Amino acid sequence: MCLLYPEAKWIDMDNFELLQKTVLFKGSKKAELDTVMGLFQERQIKQSTTIFTEKMPAEALYIIKSGTVKITMMVGEGEEMGLLLLGPGEFFGELSLVQEDVRLVNARAETAIDLLLLTRKDFQTLLVLEPRMGVRMLTVITKLLAMRVKVYNERLKELLL
Numbered sequence: 001m002c003l004l005y006p007e008a009k010w011i012d013m014d015n016f017e018l019l020q021k022t023v024l025f026k027g028s029k030k031a032e033l034d035t036v037m038g039l040f041q042e043r044q045i046k047q048s049t050t051i052f053t054e055k056m057p058a059e060a061l062y063i064i065k066s067g068t069v070k071i072t073m074m075v076g077e078g079e080e081m082g083l084l085l086l087g088p089g090e091f092f093g094e095l096s097l098v099q100e101d102v103r104l105v106n107a108r109a110e111t112a113i114d115l116l117l118l119t120r121k122d123f124q125t126l127l128v129l130e131p132r133m134g135v136r137m138l139t140v141i142t143k144l145l146a147m148r149v150k151v152y153n154e155r156l157k158e159l160l161l
Helices: 013-021 030-039 120-129 131-160
Strands: 041-045 050-052 060-066 069-076 079-086 106-109 113-119
Touching: 013 030, 013 060, 013 113, 030 120, 030 131, 113 120, 120 131
Parallel strands: none
Antiparallel strands: 041 113, 050 106, 060 113, 069 079, 069 106
16 A cells, blocks of 8 residues: 555556566665555547647646557647657657646557556656656656757757758
């Protein structure tokens, strides 16, 4: 039973293994993950369901347990540009953990998906319970964002030529 969230649905061993294999938690010890497992919520989303859209409040990070999620950006009136297609073990919505703002992209379930989510509030709790894990997560997020800025900058240059 989770002491912080006694009403929370228990996340089974599959989810524990998923977190261990996700780059966000690389290097985390079993005891660290045991401490924070109750902070994650599980969601099932039907195929073609929009998870979030641009300008919606950003409130959670999502880790894909199964299925695929398409990340897009609006580039014109009703026109979307595909940015990423993500699968099991990958994550999205990471900016929500570090800033209170709106979403910059759209996320849609390409297939039926199972997700784990971590809200900004629960991430703040994680930082208190396991500060080293939180620092590792923020380092991974920073590296990922830097890589994406570089890739998107190159794509933008190609579009403008």
